[in-house]
Amino acid sequence: xxxxxxxxxxxxxxxxxxxxxxxxxxxxxxxxxxxxxxxxxxxxxxxxxxxxxxxxxxxxxxxxxxxxxxxxxxxxxxxxxxxxxxxxxxxxxxxxxxxxxxxxxxxxxxxxxxxxxxxxxxxxxxxxxxxxxxxxxxxxxxxxxxxxxxxxxxxxxxxxxxxxxxxxxxxxxxxxxxxxxxxxxxxxxxxxxxxxxxxxxxxxxxxxxxxxxxxxxxxxxxxxxxxxxxxxxxxxxxxxxxxxxxxxxxxxxxxxxxxxxxxxxxxxxxxxxxxxxxxxxxxxxxxxxxxxxxxxxxxxxxxxxxxxxxxxxxxxxxx
Amino acid sequence: xxxxxxxxxxxxxxxxxxxxxxxxxxxxxxxxxxxxxxxxxxxxxxxxxxxxxxxxxxxxxxxxxxxxxxxxxxxxxxxxxxxxxxxxxxxxxxxxxxxxxxxxxxxxxxxxxxxxxxxxxxxxxxxxxxxxxxxxxxxxxxxxxxxxxxxxxxxxxxxxxxxxxxxxxxxxxxxxxxxxxxxxxxxxxxxxxxxxxxxxxxxxxxxxxxxxxxxxxxxxxxxxxxxxxxxxxxxxxxxxxxxxxxxxxxxxxxxxxxxxxxxxxxxxxxxxxxxxxxxxxxxxxxxxxxxxxxxxxxxxxxxxxxxxxxxxxxxxxxxxxxxxxxxxxxxxxxxxxxxxxxxxxxxxxxxxxxxxxxxxxxxxxxxxxxxxxxxxxxxxxxxxxxxxxxxxxxxxxxxxxxxxxxxxxxxxxxxxxxxxxxxxxxx
Numbered sequence: 001x002x003x004x005x006x007x008x009x010x011x012x013x014x015x016x017x018x019x020x021x022x023x024x025x026x027x028x029x030x031x032x033x034x035x036x037x038x039x040x041x042x043x044x045x046x047x048x049x050x051x052x053x054x055x056x057x058x059x060x061x062x063x064x065x066x067x068x069x070x071x072x073x074x075x076x077x078x079x080x081x082x083x084x085x086x087x088x089x090x091x092x093x094x095x096x097x098x099x100x101x102x103x104x105x106x107x108x109x110x111x112x113x114x115x116x117x118x119x120x121x122x123x124x125x126x127x128x129x130x131x132x133x134x135x136x137x138x139x140x141x142x143x144x145x146x147x148x149x150x151x152x153x154x155x156x157x158x159x160x161x162x163x164x165x166x167x168x169x170x171x172x173x174x175x176x177x178x179x180x181x182x183x184x185x186x187x188x189x190x191x192x193x194x195x196x197x198x199x200x201x202x203x204x205x206x207x208x209x210x211x212x213x214x215x216x217x218x219x220x221x222x223x224x225x226x227x228x229x230x231x232x233x234x235x236x237x238x239x240x241x242x243x244x245x246x247x248x249x250x251x252x253x254x255x256x257x258x259x260x261x262x263x264x265x266x267x268x269x270x271x272x273x274x275x276x277x278x279x280x281x282x283x284x285x286x287x288x289x290x291x292x293x294x295x296x297x298x299x300x301x302x303x304x305x306x307x308x309x310x311x312x313x314x315x316x317x318x319x
Numbered sequence: 320x321x322x323x324x325x326x327x328x329x330x331x332x333x334x335x336x337x338x339x340x341x342x343x344x345x346x347x348x349x350x351x352x353x354x355x356x357x358x359x360x361x362x363x364x365x366x367x368x369x370x371x372x373x374x375x376x377x378x379x380x381x382x383x384x385x386x387x388x389x390x391x392x393x394x395x396x397x398x399x400x401x402x403x404x405x406x407x408x409x410x411x412x413x414x415x416x417x418x419x420x421x422x423x424x425x426x427x428x429x430x431x432x433x434x435x436x437x438x439x440x441x442x443x444x445x446x447x448x449x450x451x452x453x454x455x456x457x458x459x460x461x462x463x464x465x466x467x468x469x470x471x472x473x474x475x476x477x478x479x480x481x482x483x484x485x486x487x488x489x490x491x492x493x494x495x496x497x498x499x500x501x502x503x504x505x506x507x508x509x510x511x512x513x514x515x516x517x518x519x520x521x522x523x524x525x526x527x528x529x530x531x532x533x534x535x536x537x538x539x540x541x542x543x544x545x546x547x548x549x550x551x552x553x554x555x556x557x558x559x560x561x562x563x564x565x566x567x568x569x570x571x572x573x574x575x576x577x578x579x580x581x582x583x584x585x586x587x588x589x590x591x592x593x594x595x596x597x598x599x600x601x602x603x604x605x606x607x608x609x610x611x612x613x614x615x616x617x618x619x620x621x622x623x624x625x626x627x628x629x630x631x632x633x634x635x636x637x638x639x640x641x642x643x644x645x646x647x648x649x650x651x652x653x654x655x656x657x658x659x660x661x662x663x664x665x666x667x668x669x670x671x672x673x674x675x676x677x678x679x680x681x682x683x684x685x686x687x688x689x690x691x692x693x694x695x696x697x698x699x700x701x702x703x704x705x706x707x708x709x710x711x712x713x714x715x716x717x718x719x720x721x722x723x724x725x726x727x728x729x730x731x732x733x734x735x736x737x738x739x740x741x742x743x744x745x746x
Contacts, residue, residue, distance in 0.1 A: 017327065018328055018404055021327070021328065023604065024575075024604075024614065024615060024616065027604060027616060028555070028575055028616055031555050031556040031573055031616070032555060032556075032669075034556055034558075035555055035556040035629045058605060059605040060604075060605075061558065061560075062560070062605055063560050063602065063605055063606070063607075064605045064606050070605060072560055075558065154394075154396075154397070155396075155397050158394075161394045161395050161396065162393070162394050180419075181735065181736045182418045182419065182421055182422040182652055182736045182739070183422050183425070183426075184421065184422060184425040184725070184727050184736065184739050185425045185426065185721060185722070185725045186575075187666050187667075187725060187726065187727045189666070189727060189729055189734070189736045191664065191671075191729060191734045192734065204395070205395065205397075205406060207397050
């Protein structure tokens with residue numbers, strides 16, 4: 001996972017001071033959450049964005065002493081919403097990283113919501129991605145979280161580009177885009193009434209490229225799904241669908257082997273890899289510079305249904 | 320261009336009236352700088368069904384915006400050239416969304432105010448500018464956005480007369496700017512639709528020899544952090560952070576430095592307790608460092624245990640000037656009018672205090688730029704007010720420093736952010 005190319009040689013036009021400025025802003029936001037809220041939590045999916053936020057949180061709240069290891073504990077737990085359809089590599093990574101760091105993990109299981117009857121699937125292999133919201137809101141209620149830190153970026157999607165850094169959610173967990181609070185300077189209005197909560201996005205202003213530059217610079221561990229590997233896939237509607245228990249081939253489709261990596265890791269039923277030989281963060285940086293398809297366009301089946309699918313899900317409480 | 324400038328991202332907002340072509344201009348900047356990827360372009364081409372693609376659809380991200388064809392809320396967009404990275408805050412033009420324009424302006428290094436030539440009677444002198452052009456320029460100036468650029472758009476609609484129209488409107492803009500105390504960073508003739516002078520020089524308007532909008536944006540300065548002057552830190556977060564193996568857990572006070580710098584050995588004063596201490600260690604992003612300066616969040620470990628918590632301020636050893644009463648410019652953003660005598664929450668730095676508006680001295684008329692007598696401020700109005708806070712605050716004039724001179728005012732009943740306060744002077 002170590003960067004094998006000299007970053008400065010690769011990218012003469014990108015200065016690390018830009019990353020320093022983004023880091024400075026993100027750490028400020030994280031400390032604001034810790035200072036302003038009583039029961040915050042950090043949404044941790046093991047995806048690259050949440051791994052970056054986790055490193056930023058270490059820098060905000062821990063001290064790095066001899067040996068370069070961080071010591072201390074974050075002032076909030078991590079929260080993962082497990083759809084039950086996660087890639088096994090991701091769950092393995094999550095548990096290993098959190099044990100290494102000595103952090104507290106809270107898991108909201110979508111399966112439990114199905115048992116409770118708060119989620120009803122129309123068929124057993126239905127994508128569980130959209131249903132996550134129910135489990136997320138149940139976890140917020142159960143643990144009385146008043147602010148959830150997320151790794152969402154404004155460059156990901158049009159509705160995300162509209163969201164504030166501190167995003168107010170009503171007592172139903174809903175985002176109301178027309179009622180957003182003005183965000184003036186860094187004087188965040190974090191006042192809430194009982195039952196309401198906030199979502200806070202420390203890396204709002206980062207792009208996919210910034211994220212990879214930072215991963216390379218900081219040597220941030222990621223699930224190996226992000227790096228080139230051989231995988232059985234099915235070609236479907238211009239996407240590479242990974243062969244899994246929950247995404248079997250349809251009639252007439254053939255399974256083939258390809259050299260792929262994931263640009264994003266989410267629910268197995270809706271996350272697709274891209275063909276790529278990039279085996280480390282520096283190579284991915286180089287690839288990201290020349291990519292012609294957006295992260296979501298290349299990898300997500302669920303966002304293609306409608307121009308407003310993300311917005312609708314966010315209004316319902318999706319992160 | 321100096322090296323420092325070149326590498327700092329420029330945050331700029333775009334403003335203008337509804338249909339002035341803001342979204343198209345942003346779409347043009349993104350499109351020409353190849354920040355739009357193939358799948359996003361595909362989606363636009365499908366929508367266009369054979370006719371010219373609508374670049375504005377790239378930024379209007381909400382359902383209601385696409386339905387109504389207007390921009391409701393600030394959208395943030397990113398693009399980069401080989402010289403510089405840019406963050407665009409696409410602010411809505413419609414008057415009812417002025418609060419979002421104020422949101423965009425508060426964090427910006429520059430404002431690009433669009434002027435739609437097709438909405439102006441540029442043949443009759445003096446040319447009357449649209450109220451929104453004046454309002455947006457004024458808001459940007461009031462919030463001290465360091466650079467204000469005017470882009471006269473849709474000149475492609477009157478190609479033959481473009482030079483004359485540009486000249487007449489430039490004159491009106493310069494006159495208005497002069498009255499308002501604005502020094503424009505540039506006035507650029509553009510066609511966002513066709514692409515003239517956005518990123519590429521116009522092939523037809525040979526009469527214009529100035530920079531393209533992008534060339535201009537490459538040269539504008541970013542941020543106004545002041546490294547000189549006395550130390551001032553609003554305390555954001557205080558935590559115990561361990562030292563390896565010793566079991567010793569000193570308290571670290573974290574806060575982003577408003578101005579000045581700090582290093583170990585400096586004597587500092589904590590407000591409001593007034594106690595002084597010597598800085599034993601300066602921390603930054605998980606490491607011990609020699610010093611921190613304005614813009615960075617410093618973690619201070621002091622040589623003695625002081626009562627210090629979020630909302631306090633750390634300053635140089637000289638006593639901090641504080642006051643409970645001060646005059647300020649108020650941009651009112653709430654549909655419920657500003658009420659003299661009513662208690663509101665104020666946020667200054669990381670401190671919340673109760674406060675009252677004790678008087679509304681005047682309202683700024685955006686047409687004449689005159690201050691007229693007023694007794695209340697309605698939504699989207701700007702005026703001069705007197706504030707009385709329940710506790711003394713170390714406020715500074717906003718012109719001297721954004722962190723010490725900016726406050727928000729919050730309605731205690733609704734929790735809405737009702738207004739933005741910019742301190743004029745301590746009363």
